[in-house]
Amino acid sequence: MNSSAPMLRVRGLSRSFGGLRAVDRLDLEVGRGEIVGLLGPNGSGKTTAMNLISGALVPDAGVVEFDGEPVQGLPAFKLARKGMARSFQLVRVPCELSCLENVISGLAFGPRGIWGEAARTRARGHLARVGLADKADVPAGELTYIDQKRLELARALALQPKLLLLDEWLAGLNPTELQEGIALVREIRDSGLSILMVEHVMDAIRALCTRCVVMSAGWVIAQGQTAEVLAHPDVLAAYLGGAAHA
Amino acid sequence: MQLIVELLLFGLTLGGLYAMVAMGLTLQYGVARIMHLAYGEWLIAAAFGAYAAFTYWQVNPLITLALSLPVGFAVNWLVYQVLLSPLVRRTQAGPALEVDSLLATFGLLFVVQGVMVVLFGGSYHSYNFAAEAVNIGGALIARNRLIMFGLTVLAGLSIYLFLSRTRAGAAVRAVATAPGNAPLVGIDVRKVSAITFAVGGALVAAGGVLASMFLTFSASMGVIFTMKALIVIIMGGVGNMLGAVVAGLLLGMAETLVARLVDPGLTLAVNYLLFLSVLLWRPAGLFGRPVR
Amino acid sequence: MKLPQKKSLLLVWGMLAAAALLPVLSSNDYYLGLGINLSQYVLMATAWAVFSGPTRYVSLASVAFYGIGAYAVAVVGDALPLPVVFLIAVAAGSLLALLVGLATLRLSGTYFVIFTFGLAELVRQLFTWYEVNITKTVGRYIFLEVTPRQIYWELLALLALLFALSWWIQRSRLGLALRVIGEDEMVARHIGIDVTRSKLVLFVVSSAFITLTGAIMAPRWTYIDPAISFNAVISFQVVIMALLGGAGSLFGPVAGAIPLSLLFEFLSARFPNHFSILLGAAFMVIVYFVPNGVAAALSAWWRRRGKAAA
Numbered sequence: 001m002n003s004s005a006p007m008l009r010v011r012g013l014s015r016s017f018g019g020l021r022a023v024d025r026l027d028l029e030v031g032r033g034e035i036v037g038l039l040g041p042n043g044s045g046k047t048t049a050m051n052l053i054s055g056a057l058v059p060d061a062g063v064v065e066f067d068g069e070p071v072q073g074l075p076a077f078k079l080a081r082k083g084m085a086r087s088f089q090l091v092r093v094p095c096e097l098s099c100l101e102n103v104i105s106g107l108a109f110g111p112r113g114i115w116g117e118a119a120r121t122r123a124r125g126h127l128a129r130v131g132l133a134d135k136a137d138v139p140a141g142e143l144t145y146i147d148q149k150r151l152e153l154a155r156a157l158a159l160q161p162k163l164l165l166l167d168e169w170l171a172g173l174n175p176t177e178l179q180e181g182i183a184l185v186r187e188i189r190d191s192g193l194s195i196l197m198v199e200h201v202m203d204a205i206r207a208l209c210t211r212c213v214v215m216s217a218g219w220v221i222a223q224g225q226t227a228e229v230l231a232h233p234d235v236l237a238a239y240l241g242g243a244a245h246a
Numbered sequence: 247m248q249l250i251v252e253l254l255l256f257g258l259t260l261g262g263l264y265a266m267v268a269m270g271l272t273l274q275y276g277v278a279r280i281m282h283l284a285y286g287e288w289l290i291a292a293a294f295g296a297y298a299a300f301t302y303w304q305v306n307p308l309i310t311l312a313l314s315l316p317v318g319f320a321v322n323w324l325v326y327q328v329l330l331s332p333l334v335r336r337t338q339a340g341p342a343l344e345v346d347s348l349l350a351t352f353g354l355l356f357v358v359q360g361v362m363v364v365l366f367g368g369s370y371h372s373y374n375f376a377a378e379a380v381n382i383g384g385a386l387i388a389r390n391r392l393i394m395f396g397l398t399v400l401a402g403l404s405i406y407l408f409l410s411r412t413r414a415g416a417a418v419r420a421v422a423t424a425p426g427n428a429p430l431v432g433i434d435v436r437k438v439s440a441i442t443f444a445v446g447g448a449l450v451a452a453g454g455v456l457a458s459m460f461l462t463f464s465a466s467m468g469v470i471f472t473m474k475a476l477i478v479i480i481m482g483g484v485g486n487m488l489g490a491v492v493a494g495l496l497l498g499m500a501e502t503l504v505a506r507l508v509d510p511g512l513t514l515a516v517n518y519l520l521f522l523s524v525l526l527w528r529p530a531g532l533f534g535r536p537v538r
Numbered sequence: 539m540k541l542p543q544k545k546s547l548l549l550v551w552g553m554l555a556a557a558a559l560l561p562v563l564s565s566n567d568y569y570l571g572l573g574i575n576l577s578q579y580v581l582m583a584t585a586w587a588v589f590s591g592p593t594r595y596v597s598l599a600s601v602a603f604y605g606i607g608a609y610a611v612a613v614v615g616d617a618l619p620l621p622v623v624f625l626i627a628v629a630a631g632s633l634l635a636l637l638v639g640l641a642t643l644r645l646s647g648t649y650f651v652i653f654t655f656g657l658a659e660l661v662r663q664l665f666t667w668y669e670v671n672i673t674k675t676v677g678r679y680i681f682l683e684v685t686p687r688q689i690y691w692e693l694l695a696l697l698a699l700l701f702a703l704s705w706w707i708q709r710s711r712l713g714l715a716l717r718v719i720g721e722d723e724m725v726a727r728h729i730g731i732d733v734t735r736s737k738l739v740l741f742v743v744s745s746a747f748i749t750l751t752g753a754i755m756a757p758r759w760t761y762i763d764p765a766i767s768f769n770a771v772i773s774f775q776v777v778i779m780a781l782l783g784g785a786g787s788l789f790g791p792v793a794g795a796i797p798l799s800l801l802f803e804f805l806s807a808r809f810p811n812h813f814s815i816l817l818g819a820a821f822m823v824i825v826y827f828v829p830n831g832v833a834a835a836l837s838a839w840w841r842r843r844g845k846a847a848a
């Protein structure tokens with residue numbers, strides 16, 4: 001929409017559950033064609049932040065600008081149609097649908113609403129891209145965990161998104177799979193997408209993210225270039241469980 | 247002025263009954279996770295019990311009331327153990343339990359209702375107990391309504407004290423808020439669920455005896471009481487005792503106002519109107535917070 | 539799953555055609571009456587499952603729509619031509635479904651069930667109130683020149699239309715949306731499916747068919763009052779039939795409605811005073827012993843048999 005604005009700009013985003021402030025005045029930005037890492041120990045509010053950005057939860061306060069347009073409070077399906085796709089921390093694929101149908105479901109309700117033979121052709125293309133070309137007619141429930149993760153990515157890509165939110169997509173892979181996964185994410189970025197990824201795997205963060213935002217107890221405790229952020233004493237403390245301001 | 251006092255008294259007493267009945271249902275639904283659609287049938291069954299005891303054997307309804315507590319408890323405990331616990335086991339208390347239990351209790355509703363129709367027929371019943379008028383601030387109100395109101399307050403307070411002050415009450419609250427974690431601290435979730443469900447049954451049976459002292463009732467009216475209790479607990483927020491009390495009083499007031507000032511044929515419409523406004527503006531209840 | 543689907547499709551079209559011939563082959567009024575009763579329940583159970591199957595929202599309000607259809611005919615039936623009357627009925631039923639859906643379908647299924655649980659009672663009270671206070675009557679007479687044969691054929695035609703429509707929905711984008719929603723609503727929302735709207739469309743379609751069933755059946759009654767046309771037992775029977783057959787498949791409800799309408803016909807004639815007890819007991823037996831419906835039980839058996847043979 002507005003090519004000078006960053007793809008995603010978040011300002012003062014907050015949400016509490018009962019008395020707990022899960023996300024407290026979060027600021028972050030994802031530039032065009034950039035991969036930004038969202039880091040932090042378990043329970044620090046990363047997934048809540050993803051849910052707030054993608055419309056699964058409504059924020060109590062704050063602004064989310066997507067492609068230059070304020071979108072906070074919009075329902076998830078509208079954000080998906082505007083070009084925001086996501087994966088889930090624990091893989092979610094409708095198990096009774098075949099892989100092909102899974103990807104078609106990403107095409108059919110997206111911004112362009114592709115359906116029929118065109119959708120089938122494109123869906124096969126997306127499956128091939130993530131390495132599932134020969135699994136098109138297999139029910140998603142019969143795939144291995146790793147293949148389900150690939151399928152989830154193919155479905156997200158089928159939306160032809162501008163921004164991809166990956167929630168621990170690289171977690172639980174063996175070393176070979178991890179290298180393949182990193183290459184795939186990089187390739188997706190190179191094709192023009194912007195990516196915000198919640199991740200714990202340090203190798204992947206170093207290899208992919210230009211910048212990182214680190215959360216702890218709902219707060220941002222550090223952000224900046226990946227190498228600097230990872231060396232920041234507060235970040236080390238948060239991860240190693242020491243006092244944050246020792 | 248006299249009209250205002252009268253409306254206030256009638257609304258408050260009716261609301262007290264609704265609050266008490268809804269407290270029982272919110273215990274059953276909030277703790278045992280059973281959406282009990284036959285709930286109101288037990289109220290009517292108890293009302294018929296009190297009616298039969300009073301008309302045939304001249305038993306004082308207050309004695310029936312004392313008996314209704316253990317009977318209501320036992321019947322609902324049995325319903326839970328025999329009818330519902332197989333479903334709890336089958337669904338492992340997952341999301342399917344809600345649908346299965348409401349279908350099973352929907353079937354139960356027709357069975358209980360059918361039995362009452364066979365025993366008492368389909369017509370309206372009532373009896374005269376402590377119906378003499380008492381003058382309060384110029385307004386006349388039947389003594390039975392005042393007795394009923396006092397007893398509902400007593401019941402509400404005892405439940406509240408039980409939940410907040412006793413060890414068993416703490417276990418009930420633990421199961422209500424975190425059924426998955428309760429076993430970690432040594433709570434037998436199924437046993438707590440069964441007992442809480444039975445306590446709900448005792449409350450609704452007592453509510454039925456109290457209702458029979460001042461209301462006209464028929465075998466097919468259970469559905470209406472279930473509906474009212476459901477509306478009250480949704481207005482108050484599921485599992486929220488204080489919410490149930492406030493919403494129950496609100497409903498009693500609203501119904502009394504409409505019945506006296508507009509038309510008694512529209513009371514259910516008032517229920518729905520309140521229900522709709524809550525669904526549209528505060529789906530998590532008056533005291534809840536929207537989840538999405 | 540593919541093969542039984544195609545076979546049952548053929549089977550159902552064949553049965554429909556055979557059923558349509560019944561009044562031509564036999565002039566026995568008893569069988570025609572039975573046929574009408576069967577068809578109306580097959581229709582309503584199928585229409586119920588069109589919405590409640592994929593969404594798993596249990597509607598307990600079928601009779602609210604059925605009764606509205608009957609009342610539409612009672613009120614404007616003798617003033618307007620029948621097709622126009624049917625259109626008015628559909629419009630009224632759809633409007634009610636739209637209002638109920640808009641209020642409840644964005645919330646969890648529990649709210650929907652509770653809402654529909656009392657809906658028929660509410661509509662009944664409102665109609666009673668209106669009749670008593672405004673028109674100063676309780677019941678209405680329906681004198682229309684409609685023969686039982688015509689009613690029977692209208693029901694079968696509506697049933698054929700319903701099958702065709704559901705078959706088409708299954709193959710459409712809406713059908714795919716519903717399958718995703720049925721498995722995982724969260725995913726559905728994040729791939730751009732307007733979940734609430736999909737459910738709403740389906741609920742309105744389902745309710746429109748049930749309303750129309752009530753409208754077609756109205757001339758059979760000759761006399762209606764709110765207690766007759768909004769009798770909760772009808773909703774109850776519809777739910778049992780669909781559940782027995784299995785709400786998940788298109789033809790499951792047919793398999794449930796046929797034996798149960800026959801059973802209920804027998805029970806209500808033989809034990810009129812204990813009918814409600816037997817009905818409730820039958821319902822509970824089904825919930826406990828055939829939780830996914832006979833269609834699912836049969837297809838599981840079919841698959842096991844297939845595997846054992848291979």
